[in-house]
Amino acid sequence: MNPAELFDLSGQVAIITGAARGLGRALAVGMAAAGAKVALADILNLSQTLAQIEGVGGEAIAVPTDVRDRSQVARLVAEARGKFGTVDILVNNAGINLIRPTLETSEEEWDLVLEVNLKGVFLCCQAAGRVMLGQGHGAIVNIGSINSEYVFPNSAAYNISKAGVLQLTKTLAYEWGPHGIRVNAVCPGFMETPMLAEIQRGKEELAESRRSRIPLRRFAAPEDVVGAVIFLASPAAAYVTGHALYVDGGWTLGWPGVERVDLDGDLKRALGL
Numbered sequence: 001m002n003p004a005e006l007f008d009l010s011g012q013v014a015i016i017t018g019a020a021r022g023l024g025r026a027l028a029v030g031m032a033a034a035g036a037k038v039a040l041a042d043i044l045n046l047s048q049t050l051a052q053i054e055g056v057g058g059e060a061i062a063v064p065t066d067v068r069d070r071s072q073v074a075r076l077v078a079e080a081r082g083k084f085g086t087v088d089i090l091v092n093n094a095g096i097n098l099i100r101p102t103l104e105t106s107e108e109e110w111d112l113v114l115e116v117n118l119k120g121v122f123l124c125c126q127a128a129g130r131v132m133l134g135q136g137h138g139a140i141v142n143i144g145s146i147n148s149e150y151v152f153p154n155s156a157a158y159n160i161s162k163a164g165v166l167q168l169t170k171t172l173a174y175e176w177g178p179h180g181i182r183v184n185a186v187c188p189g190f191m192e193t194p195m196l197a198e199i200q201r202g203k204e205e206l207a208e209s210r211r212s213r214i215p216l217r218r219f220a221a222p223e224d225v226v227g228a229v230i231f232l233a234s235p236a237a238a239y240v241t242g243h244a245l246y247v248d249g250g251w252t253l254g255w256p257g258v259e260r261v262d263l264d265g266d267l268k269r270a271l272g273l
């Protein structure tokens, strides 16, 4: 096969969740530029992503979707099929973060993080997987994180949701492999998106200490992660399944690198001391 064709997504239909901004938007534009017809899902307005896809000559539809809601996810898959005929690729990218000491994490916060980051992936895999299993082929790429395997303090709900994404990836790769479906994960390190801006706001020292520990000495741009997702979705990865591909500038090489957070202070505050 011609090497360029290995990464060609022409004629393929991809669903991308969380496509309104950040990594999801970069993925949507990148996959459309690689030839895929894309169905975009988000709870935020998708018009900027649609405009950028038009700019690269791509084809897309926007389907407002909350990934926590099974009926909305079913409609997303139905609309992608209705418009483009099938679903070949699913990228589960929608996610939220929560930095909160465990003792201060409310039940509602815990549920919200797990529902978006883990149940949402499950629901989308189930709905798109049903189509893929029927046709005997498909590729799913779940967005994990360095938190999928490495522990960040004050992040229990997020850590566990992302660890769960990795186990779900491997479980489905095992279950659905015999039916021609590949399921992989991409685990980004720190990436300059609205999510990272929000969690590092006012914490310049922490951001700098993180940056200084990354062997490549910079945070990722969302575009740095696009190639890894296209690879796993493409014919180039035809024999790759159940894999977690870290795209982290080498950050995991240096772990355990202790996060400089005031754990004693957090605990004392939570205990009212």
Ligand SMILES: NC(=O)c1ccc[n+]([C@@H]2O[C@H](COP(=O)([O-])OP(=O)(O)OC[C@H]3O[C@@H](n4cnc5c(N)ncnc54)[C@H](O)[C@@H]3O)[C@@H](O)[C@H]2O)c1
Pocket: 017, 018, 019, 020, 021, 022, 023, 024, 041, 042, 043, 044, 065, 066, 067, 068, 092, 093, 094, 095, 096, 097, 116, 120, 143, 144, 145, 146, 187, 188, 189, 190, 191, 192, 193, 194, 195, 196
């Ligand atoms: N930014 C980082 O440093 C980083 C690092 C590792 C992994 N990640 C992961 O990458 C993915 C993308 O994150 P990002 O940094 O682009 O974040 P972001 O907050 O910039 O974008 C996330 C998108 O998901 C959407 N979303 C949230 N809840 C949703 C819901 N219920 N239904 C549908 N869409 C929903 C948001 O509206 C938003 O458009 C997430 O899964 C995140 O956990 C991010």
